[in-house]
Amino acid sequence: MVWQHAYQRARAESQTPATRRWINKQRRAWPLLHPDQQHLLTHIDIAPPT
Known part of the structure; x- marks a missing residue:
């Protein structure tokens, strides 16, 4: 559930510092x-990283 919640947040607000950290971690x-x-x-x- 935690991953899905963070994913939904990334879809909605990808420019926040917390979301950008989560994206980089993924x-x-x-x-x-x-x-x-x-x-x-x-x-x-x-x-994925190149």
């Missing part, structure tokens, strides 16, 4: 995320 942890989580993130234009 990008760093990309290989550890469930494929469904990865899909949701790519849907809102958050991609």
Whole structure:
């Protein structure tokens, strides 16, 4: 539930410092995320680090 709540916040307000930290954390942890989580993130234009 915590991840879903943070995801919804990232969809709505991606420019807040807390949300930007969460997005960066998700990008760093990309290989550890469930494929469904990865899909949701790519849907809102958050991609794995290159």
